[in-house]
């Protein structure tokens with residue numbers, strides 16, 4: 001640690017090394033449900049199966065929030081929110097690092113995102129929304145909308161990885177990430193390089 005007390009955040013290269021080492025960053029030939037093809041896939045839960053790795057990633061993300069005066073001044077009366085099950089380990093890790101009071105997570109049921117914890121208006125502290133990865137930003141947008149309907153202010157938002165094609169802010173706040181990844185999407189099999197090379201394809205859920 002630096003004598004000034006400034007805590008370093010690992011570089012994007014260091015984060016990518018962790019994701020490769022844990023198998024979370026995969027190379028190959030992947031087909032998304034929307035029909036797009038890519039040569040890489042982030043299987044983020046693979047990085048979060050190791051407690052020490054999960055902690056390094058969550059602490060690093062938490063530091064991006066702690067340096068924001070608006071956020072730091074509201075701690076610990078803050079809620080950490082995950083848009084989906086994939087973000088739950090991130091939410092618990094960030095909560096731990098920030099000593100935030102509350103955690104909530106949304107789930108998708110029949111295509112509709114909701115909180116199953118029977119939250120009522122006024123019960124939620126100012127919110128920081130965190131996820132493992134932001135691919136399109138849809139999950140974040142839907143979660144921010146849910147929170148808005150509950151009257152809870154969103155004071156922060158972030159993920160371990162954000163695709164650079166996804167929005168870099170919500171309506172309320174900028175999106176923080178440890179890695180911005182410029183994924184090359186092939187719109188269909190017809191223009192996919194791996195299809196042309198006959199690389200076996202794997203269909204991914206999202």
Ligand SMILES: [Zn+2]
Nearest residue numbers: 037192194195
């Ligand atoms: Zn392909």
